[in-house]
Amino acid sequence: MTDNRPTLAVVGATGAVGTVMRDILSTRQNVWGEIRLIASARSAGRRLSVRGEEVEVLELTADVFDGVDVAMFDVPDEVSAEWAPVAAERGVVVVDNSGAFRMDPDVPLVVPEVNARMTRQRPKGIIANPNCTTLSMIVVLGALHAELGLTALHASSYQAASGAGQAGIDTLHDQLNKVAGNRELGTHPGDVRRVIGSDLGPFPAPLALNVVPWAGSLKNDGWSSEELKIRNESRKILDLPDLKVSATCVRVPVVTTHSVTMHATFENEVTTERAWEILRDAPGVVLYDDPARGEFPTPADVVGTDPTWVGRIRRSLDDPHSLELFVCGDNLRKGAALNTAQIAELLAAELTPA
Amino acid sequence: MTDNRPTLAVVGATGAVGTVMRDILSTRQNVWGEIRLIASARSAGRRLSVRGEEVEVLELTADVFDGVDVAMFDVPDEVSAEWAPVAAERGVVVVDNSGAFRMDPDVPLVVPEVNARMTRQRPKGIIANPNCTTLSMIVVLGALHAELGLTALHASSYQAASGAGQAGIDTLHDQLNKVAGNRELGTHPGDVRRVIGSDLGPFPAPLALNVVPWAGSLKNDGWSSEELKIRNESRKILDLPDLKVSATCVRVPVVTTHSVTMHATFENEVTTERAWEILRDAPGVVLYDDPARGEFPTPADVVGTDPTWVGRIRRSLDDPHSLELFVCGDNLRKGAALNTAQIAELLAAELTPA
Numbered sequence: 001m002t003d004n005r006p007t008l009a010v011v012g013a014t015g016a017v018g019t020v021m022r023d024i025l026s027t028r029q030n031v032w033g034e035i036r037l038i039a040s041a042r043s044a045g046r047r048l049s050v051r052g053e054e055v056e057v058l059e060l061t062a063d064v065f066d067g068v069d070v071a072m073f074d075v076p077d078e079v080s081a082e083w084a085p086v087a088a089e090r091g092v093v094v095v096d097n098s099g100a101f102r103m104d105p106d107v108p109l110v111v112p113e114v115n116a117r118m119t120r121q122r123p124k125g126i127i128a129n130p131n132c133t134t135l136s137m138i139v140v141l142g143a144l145h146a147e148l149g150l151t152a153l154h155a156s157s158y159q160a161a162s163g164a165g166q167a168g169i170d171t172l173h174d175q176l177n178k179v180a181g182n183r184e185l186g187t188h189p190g191d192v193r194r195v196i197g198s199d200l201g202p203f204p205a206p207l208a209l210n211v212v213p214w215a216g217s218l219k220n221d222g223w224s225s226e227e228l229k230i231r232n233e234s235r236k237i238l239d240l241p242d243l244k245v246s247a248t249c250v251r252v253p254v255v256t257t258h259s260v261t262m263h264a265t266f267e268n269e270v271t272t273e274r275a276w277e278i279l280r281d282a283p284g285v286v287l288y289d290d291p292a293r294g295e296f297p298t299p300a301d302v303v304g305t306d307p308t309w310v311g312r313i314r315r316s317l318d319d320p321h322s323l324e325l326f327v328c329g330d331n332l333r334k335g336a337a338l339n340t341a342q343i344a345e346l347l348a349a350e351l352t353p354a
Numbered sequence: 355m356t357d358n359r360p361t362l363a364v365v366g367a368t369g370a371v372g373t374v375m376r377d378i379l380s381t382r383q384n385v386w387g388e389i390r391l392i393a394s395a396r397s398a399g400r401r402l403s404v405r406g407e408e409v410e411v412l413e414l415t416a417d418v419f420d421g422v423d424v425a426m427f428d429v430p431d432e433v434s435a436e437w438a439p440v441a442a443e444r445g446v447v448v449v450d451n452s453g454a455f456r457m458d459p460d461v462p463l464v465v466p467e468v469n470a471r472m473t474r475q476r477p478k479g480i481i482a483n484p485n486c487t488t489l490s491m492i493v494v495l496g497a498l499h500a501e502l503g504l505t506a507l508h509a510s511s512y513q514a515a516s517g518a519g520q521a522g523i524d525t526l527h528d529q530l531n532k533v534a535g536n537r538e539l540g541t542h543p544g545d546v547r548r549v550i551g552s553d554l555g556p557f558p559a560p561l562a563l564n565v566v567p568w569a570g571s572l573k574n575d576g577w578s579s580e581e582l583k584i585r586n587e588s589r590k591i592l593d594l595p596d597l598k599v600s601a602t603c604v605r606v607p608v609v610t611t612h613s614v615t616m617h618a619t620f621e622n623e624v625t626t627e628r629a630w631e632i633l634r635d636a637p638g639v640v641l642y643d644d645p646a647r648g649e650f651p652t653p654a655d656v657v658g659t660d661p662t663w664v665g666r667i668r669r670s671l672d673d674p675h676s677l678e679l680f681v682c683g684d685n686l687r688k689g690a691a692l693n694t695a696q697i698a699e700l701l702a703a704e705l706t707p708a
Contacts, residue, residue: 152672156510156615158565158604173537176563180534183527186609192654209530210654211512211606211613213666213680218645222626222668231671244672248615248680250512252565253607255540259565261510261602263617272576291572300546300564312567314576317585318506318598326567326602 005033006069006351008344013037013048013057016166017074017097021337022050028341031348038064065090070347072340073097088125095343097129097336102233109236111135112342113284114142119346127343132335133157133226133249134233136258137327139308143282144275145238149267152244155230158252158259159215160299163331164202169255171201175208185209207253215249224249257299258331265322275313275323289313297328305330306338359387360423360705362698367391367402367411370520371428371451375691376404382695385702392418419444424701426694427451442479449697451483451690456587463590466696467638468496473700481697486689487511487580487603488587490612491681493662497636498629499592503621506598509584512606512613513569514653517685518556523609525555529562539563561607569603578603611653612685619676629667629677643667651682659684660692
């Protein structure tokens with residue numbers, strides 16, 4: 001009997017997101033026929049587990065896409081920019097998690113809970129997956145927008161080390177080892193820097209016992225690339241090209257799961273109760289909001305789970321059109337691998353004969 | 355020769371703030387005659403160093419204030435509520451760092467760089483010191499308001515463990531010891547909770563490898579006391595009773611120094627350059643804002659210093675009246691002991707014969 005199910009390629013199978021992706025593919029509904037694991041020449045030949053089977057990692061070449069229906073890319077921007085079109089030219093639908101195509105008007109930027117219909121409009125054969133920080137909040141924001149009409153957003157992020165990949169995770173653990181046990185640390189200027197030394201990994205300052213108001217690269221007028229991504233991607237996903245957005249991105253010493261505080265303003269007046277009502281039933285959202293019982297999301301509880309968690313919802317005291325919220329989302333799952341897998345599953349349903 | 359300088363009492367000399375206070379009194383200009391260290395009966399009799407001398411800690415009683423000119427209180431709200439009036443009745447001017455009197459209309463709430471003149475209007479003989487989170491940002495905000503006219507503020511905090519006192523510091527160090535060296539931690543739901551165990555100290559959730567969107571006690575409509583303090587105290591200090599303020603307070607695994615992201619809106623149009631110009635010369639402020647050179651404040655660099663540091667200044671992309679900023683201030687120094695000492699020094703100047 002032939003396997004009618006589509007063939008999937010996972011490009012970048014060995015990184016921090018690739019590892020979570022293999023875990024997700026092993027636990028979600030098995031919609032794929034063959035799964036090919038693809039990485040750079042350096043990792044080719046390794047055997048990695050997916051769906052309980054050992055699979056040999058193949059080198060990224062044009063021919064490796066022969067017979068592939070859908071490819072999920074999690075590689076640096078420049079690798080996606082080069083190879084996603086190569087795969088698309090061979091008839092593969094590419095779901096790309098890099099920043100290379102997100103703002104391309106011919107590439108839809110998709111969050112299945114918010115704009116699943118956009119997956120069908122893909123003239124280049126490429127669909128983009130949003131940045132992890134945008135994804136940490138957009139499912140909650142999309143649900144509220146659908147009912148209340150979003151007009152403005154001010155966001156501040158509390159971003160995890162793994163947003164900077166495996167090197168970010170390793171750096172944070174290395175630094176924690178260095179600072180732990182020294183009870184004098186964190187009280188004199190520069191003492192944390194002295195103990196941690198000059199190896200800051202992918203971060204511009206020590207991350208252990210610190211917060212760092214920087215993520216990404218420097219763009220015009222002092223904005224970081226990460227802050228502009230939140231603005232541009234939220235506008236595109238919500239189809240609100242004039243949405244007012246300002247964001248400040250800050251890295252915190254958390255391994256995985258981004259948190260975001262949001263001040264969101266709507267066309268309609270809002271109440272906390274109405275927000276609860278909307279979010280209680282929203283797909284992909286867990287409402288966890290009872291401070292009297294100590295219930296609000298934190299990264300330590302949210303990490304490893306699929307939904308976006310939301311709590312600390314309050315109507316702004318000076319504006320009946322605005323809400324304050326605190327959201328947490330696993331930046332490697334919903335923030336990357338899970339959303340990519342969800343988009344790919346929409347394609348699998350489209351490509352699988354009824 | 356008689357010492358004409360006024361006598362100072364430090365009430366709460368043994369806590370986290372009291373320790374920093376003794377350090378500050380030992381390094382700033384020596385405007386005080388006698389300095390009495392006062393604490394609860396439990397700590398009375400201990401000998402502590404101030405201005406290079408060992409001083410015996412006295413028990414808090416009414417008589418201990420005899421001959422005192424100025425008393426600085428850093429004790430729990432209920433202790434201040436009881437004892438500050440006792441001292442004031444004996445002619446002592448009290449500078450109180452608790453929340454007991456901050457919103458009392460007959461008690462001025464003072465930040466010397468912003469509203470020093472208010473120290474003279476003290477019908478109860480009590481002057482209040484603002485909350486540490488308000489103090490982490492108000493010097494920067496006050497300087498901008500004086501030139502541009504503040505109309506609204508949205509703030510998100512990144513608050514240090516020592517905001518919860520010595521117990522907060524100890525808890526964070528204990529938790530760091532438990533999580534350090536375990537490179538699997540922070541990737542599965544609840545794994546940090548399991549390793550840390552049930553001893554969360556003064557925090558409602560684990561703080562190591564986590565952020566906790568809660569500080570203070572629960573007030574109406576889901577607001578925390580800390581969030582309302584930022585709103586009420588900013589309004590009072592800036593003398594803007596209708597200022598629009600919304601804040602979300604989040605605890606982060608930093609020992610000392612609070613950080614705050616601010617979206618501030620002004621009557622006048624603003625530019626980043628104008629904000630730099632104002633803040634470069636503002637007393638008590640360090641402008642540290644050149645991301646191209648990796649220059650932005652972080653707690654690890656700011657801790658142990660006196661000023662409020664500000665960086666990441668950007669004019670909002672969708673509103674020429676708004677700025678985004680990131681500020682850091684040592685919550686035990688400017689956020690508590692230093693501001694109290696500065697107020698007390700204004701009183702010393704007033705009380706010292708010319």
